[in-house]
Amino acid sequence: MIRFAVIGTNWITENFIKAARKVEGFELTAVYSRTKERGQLFADQYNAPFVYTSLEEVATSSEVDAVYIASPNSHHANQAILMMNNGKHVLCEKPLASNTAEVERMITCAKENDVLLMEALKTTFVPNFNEIKKHIKKIGTVRRYVSSYCQYSSRYDRYKAGEQLNTFDPQFSNGALMDLGVYCVYPLVALFGEPKQVLGQSYMLESGVDGEGSLLLKYDQMEAVIMYSKISNSYLPSEIQGEEGSILIDHMNPPKGLKIQYRNGTSEQISLPQDEHSMLYEIEEFISLVKNNEKESNINTYENSLITARILEEARMKMNIVYPADRANKD
Ligand SMILES: NC(=O)C1=CN([C@@H]2O[C@H](COP(=O)(O)OP(=O)(O)OC[C@H]3O[C@@H](n4cnc5c(N)ncnc54)[C@H](OP(=O)(O)O)[C@@H]3O)[C@@H](O)[C@H]2O)C=CC1
Numbered sequence: 001m002i003r004f005a006v007i008g009t010n011w012i013t014e015n016f017i018k019a020a021r022k023v024e025g026f027e028l029t030a031v032y033s034r035t036k037e038r039g040q041l042f043a044d045q046y047n048a049p050f051v052y053t054s055l056e057e058v059a060t061s062s063e064v065d066a067v068y069i070a071s072p073n074s075h076h077a078n079q080a081i082l083m084m085n086n087g088k089h090v091l092c093e094k095p096l097a098s099n100t101a102e103v104e105r106m107i108t109c110a111k112e113n114d115v116l117l118m119e120a121l122k123t124t125f126v127p128n129f130n131e132i133k134k135h136i137k138k139i140g141t142v143r144r145y146v147s148s149y150c151q152y153s154s155r156y157d158r159y160k161a162g163e164q165l166n167t168f169d170p171q172f173s174n175g176a177l178m179d180l181g182v183y184c185v186y187p188l189v190a191l192f193g194e195p196k197q198v199l200g201q202s203y204m205l206e207s208g209v210d211g212e213g214s215l216l217l218k219y220d221q222m223e224a225v226i227m228y229s230k231i232s233n234s235y236l237p238s239e240i241q242g243e244e245g246s247i248l249i250d251h252m253n254p255p256k257g258l259k260i261q262y263r264n265g266t267s268e269q270i271s272l273p274q275d276e277h278s279m280l281y282e283i284e285e286f287i288s289l290v291k292n293n294e295k296e297s298n299i300n301t302y303e304n305s306l307i308t309a310r311i312l313e314e315a316r317m318k319m320n321i322v323y324p325a326d327r328a329n330k331d
């Protein structure tokens with residue numbers, strides 16, 4: 001069994017545990033929370049025997065092999081590095097960190113400590129992403145990747161009513177690009193690698209994060225158009241346009257319905273049924289890597305995480321979205 005601790009007690013950690021319980025080899029042994037009461041409540045709910053309120057305790061615990069990190073983005077790097085320096089494998093939520101320098105430090109740390117580090121960006125692990133890769137040659141030379149993830153945040157009304165919420169706070173390296181745009185960027189990188197140029201613009205909220213934005217990325221023979229928002233919904237599918245046809249993708253998180261629309265007028269459904277607990281696939285990958293003593297995923301590779309971090313950072317710098325974590329790197 002791989003004995004997990006979880007950091008963060010929000011709904012995404014609950015989803016993680018529900019999905020992980022379907023994966024052979026998963027065991028929840030510890031919950032970390034900043035407060036004992038919250039940690040205990042969470043641990044009781046999910047039958048975790050240990051509750052820690054100190055990160056050092058998690059890192060040095062002999063009861064823990066691996067840590068799932070679902071804390072605010074600005075905490076990912078320091079928490080992951082502390083865990084890895086103490087020999088723990090780390091599955092870390094997206095985006096892997098606040099910026100490229102932090103991602104580089106995390107990768108170096110994983111290599112130095114001979115542990116596994118993997119970004120929990122689930123789109124690239126689900127069966128339907130494999131179907132995209134399998135069928136993409138059918139659409140001929142790809143000319144455009146159009147990807148959209150626009151979802152009116154369940155917390156936006158509270159923000160507008162004056163509440164200070166982590167999800168709209170730059171102190172935590174948050175905002176629409178980091179939160180949702182990354183679901184469009186990472187698959188682009190997994191499919192097409194690093195772009196030659198990144199342009200972007202966004203609408204900034206008063207709190208100092210982007211509420212929505214768009215990126216335009218240039219490749220040698222194609223371009224990518226990416227739209228993301230936490231302040232409006234979009235009902236448009238995403239699409240990969242080729243000279244012979246297009247792959248239509250219903251959602252980026254995760255893709256469920258896929259169709260090829262050919263230029264000659266015919267079409268083909270290519271989607272597969274997927275488990276409703278869509279985090280299951282990334283957890284299967286992580287546990288299988290740990291069991292096989294492998295230190296890097298060949299799906300969410302270090303290179304993919306690094307390129308994604310470079311794109312997010314370059315776009316942010318062009319849009320003047322600067323986090324405290326960026327300034328800290330320059331001190
Ligand atoms: N894969 C997916 O589908 C999703 C991924 N995410 C990712 O998960 C991560 C967490 O997101 P989200 O839950 O919205 O984040 P929150 O800001 O709600 O924080 C998550 C947890 O971190 C702890 N926390 C909250 N504030 C602080 C703070 N100031 N300092 C330290 N710890 C804090 C809390 O746990 P406690 O009080 O117990 O310490 C909380 O439950 C992000 O990286 C996000 O991108 C989020 C949603 C979905």
Ligand SMILES: O=C1CO[C@H](CO)[C@@H](O)[C@@H]1O
Nearest residue numbers: 094151153167179180253
């Ligand atoms: O990763 C994510 C996907 O879904 C959430 C909302 O539904 C986001 O807020 C989150 O950060």
